[in-house]
Amino acid sequence: MGQQGVPLVVRSIDRSGLIAIDRVLRLLGMSKVQLAETAGLKPETLYKSARLRADKTQSRMREMLEIVGRVSQWAGGENQALAWYRAQPIAALGGRTAEALVKSGRASEVRDYLDHIAMGGFA
Numbered sequence: 001m002g003q004q005g006v007p008l009v010v011r012s013i014d015r016s017g018l019i020a021i022d023r024v025l026r027l028l029g030m031s032k033v034q035l036a037e038t039a040g041l042k043p044e045t046l047y048k049s050a051r052l053r054a055d056k057t058q059s060r061m062r063e064m065l066e067i068v069g070r071v072s073q074w075a076g077g078e079n080q081a082l083a084w085y086r087a088q089p090i091a092a093l094g095g096r097t098a099e100a101l102v103k104s105g106r107a108s109e110v111r112d113y114l115d116h117i118a119m120g121g122f123a
Contacts, residue, residue: 008069008078009062018053019061021046028068028082038086039064040103063107067098070114092116 011027014020025035032046039060045051052058064085072081089095090113098110 007066008072009065012061012065019058019065021052021061024061024065028078038082038099040099060102063102064099067102067107067110067114070111071098 008027009019012019012024014023021032021035024030025032028035030038033043036043036046041057041060045054045057068078068081068085070081071084072078075081075084085098087097089097090101090110092113093101093106093109101107101110
């Protein structure tokens with residue numbers, strides 16, 4: 001969690017209920033190109049408002065933010081959680097990183113894995 005216990009994904013949503021990319025950039029200290037890469041999107045996606053609103057873009061961003069936000073509690077902060085998301089292989093999920101799994105449409109497996117760990121299961 002971050003500011004006053006408000007989840008990262010909630011802090012990233014604008015008044016219309018969409019992920020506000022500029023807010024995410026500020027919260028995570030990333031460029032649009034870095035954010036697009038991390039979320040598994042083409043960089044131009046984050047430069048065009050119609051693409052920003054697209055279901056695929058919003059879904060991918062929400063998945064990434066939910067996972068990073070959950071891990072931040074265990075990792076010691078959002079920057080550390082982002083580093084884990086991008087670089088730490090998860091043995092139970094074939095040695096792939098959370099980033100690679102989200103990019104390939106397998107975010108639910110990462111969330112299930114995090115639920116398992118949170119319930120006291122082994123990695």
